[in-house]
Amino acid sequence: MDSYYEGMAVRWRSRLPWVFSIVGIIATGILSRVVHTGLAVFDKYLGDALYATMVYGILRLLSRAAASAVCAMAVMTAIELFQLTMIPAHMLRSEHLATRICARLMGVEFSFLDLLAYGVGIGCIYLVDSSQRKGEGESAV
Numbered sequence: 001m002d003s004y005y006e007g008m009a010v011r012w013r014s015r016l017p018w019v020f021s022i023v024g025i026i027a028t029g030i031l032s033r034v035v036h037t038g039l040a041v042f043d044k045y046l047g048d049a050l051y052a053t054m055v056y057g058i059l060r061l062l063s064r065a066a067a068s069a070v071c072a073m074a075v076m077t078a079i080e081l082f083q084l085t086m087i088p089a090h091m092l093r094s095e096h097l098a099t100r101i102c103a104r105l106m107g108v109e110f111s112f113l114d115l116l117a118y119g120v121g122i123g124c125i126y127l128v129d130s131s132q133r134k135g136e137g138e139s140a141v
Contacts, residue, residue, distance in 0.1 A: 015061050022057040025050050048114050049121030052076050056125050065133070069126040076118040083110040 029050035036043050055075055059068040082088065083106065091103035107114065 018057050018061050022054055025054045025057060029054065045113065045117040048117035049124070052118035052121035053125040056122050060129065065126060065129050069122050072122050073119060076122070077115060079106055080110055080115055080118070083107055 029047050032042065032047040032050060052072060056068050056072040059071050059075075062068075063071070088103045088106045089108040091099050091106075092108055094100055094103070
């Protein structure tokens with residue numbers, strides 16, 4: 001039984017950097033929405049890329065890097081395509097604060113540039129993750 005608990009502790013310790021990374025990504029993403037530079041690449045697309053890296057990080061807690069990257073891009077694409085239904089735009093006009101917050105989190109306007117920003121964010125974090133694992137000689141999880 002002790003080896004079971006030791007194994008669990010090792011797995012959680014190996015995932016702890018991802019938890020800290022996710023918290024940092026969220027903080028940086030919020031900061032990118034609050035501080036305006038006048039450059040769309042920073043004011044809009046940095047936040048989108050960070051949002052996608054957050055999804056990757058959450059998925060990375062549960063699975064391997066390649067699977068996390070593919071799933072993160074699928075999730076981000078699904079969210080972006082969902083905006084075409086106009087449901088998030090209608091949610092934005094709701095009288096309920098929680099519904100309006102959800103609409104803001106999802107976004108209300110479809111954009112191919114958002115998809116590009118998601119791909120860049122996921123690609124960058126995947127490359128960093130892969131190089132980090134190769135440098136440490138770790139397995140993929």
